[in-house]
Amino acid sequence: MLAALKDMASQHGDDPGSGGIIAWYLSVWILGLGIGALATRLYWKSIPAGDYSFGGLVFFFFAAGVFVIASGVAVALAGFLGRSRGVAGRGVIAAVMLLVLCVGLFLPMHKDAEGARARSSAAELAWFEDNLARLQAQMQTTPHAPAGSVPPQLELRREGEAIHVTNRSNESLRVNLMFVLPHGRQWERCWAGVSDEGCTPGAGGCAYQLAKDGTKVAAKGIVGIDNQPVLAAGRAAVFTHACGPRFRDAAMEFRLFNPQDGTARFQSDSAFVPDHPWLQ
DSSP: OHHHHHHHHHHTTOOTTOHHHHHHHHHHHHHHHHHHHHHHHHHHHTSOTTOOSHHHHHHHHHHHHHHHHHHHHHHHHHHHHHTTOOHHHHHHHHHHHHHHHIIIIIHHHHHHHHHHHHHHHHHHHHHHHHHHHHHHHHHTTSOEEOTTOOOTTEEEEEETTEEEEEEOSSSOEEEEEEEEEEETTEEEEEEEEEEOTTOOTTSTTOOEEEOTTSOEEEOTTOOOEESSOEEOTTOEEEEEOOOOGGGTTOEEEEEEEOTTTOOEEEEEGGGGSOOSSOOO
């Protein structure tokens, strides 16, 4: 690029070894690109939005022409104005060009970006409110209690990071257990799960592989975590987590479901607040 700028300076009778001259021609090229982008932006704003028919695709080709023509005119005009002026005069022209680009291109783009963020935030808030209303309606027909309250169907015992959970009900339950911290109107969650190490091959989320005779055998070297294990009536499981120190005193959130039809048997109140969209 430096070689191209020096060639341009030589073609116009300027000293290609002067840093000020090179800076001038660089600013001319930047002006050309900026004016081309500005003209293309104004062009896009003047055409129908979302037209992707054949006729609409023609606008894409016109946009390239608009950019090339506007850039060429800007470069030619700046070169003409600066041809007979010294370093100071060209510096003034460069400053005016920068002001034109700031007012005509960069400031409107910043304003558009701010408007887009505001519209996105408003849309996310509306989506959150809709989800919240739907979950709160479900709450009216679901047994629930505040986060941290152990469901009556379960017996729970903690030993360090291990959480021993026993299903004391007379039916199988799919158990979701997580730690929650309040975050504005929402809850930050960290899941706990049951390791499949040493479990019965093929049971729940237990990793397995097929033997030659088709039977399931434990998968060697593979240990997974089942976040939604199914506990039969009277059965127990040990949940573990890697939530870190921040969740040391966090409340536990429970979600219990019938594994056959997905009917909710119990949910903590925090479960009726949506995760998505995440409000900052």
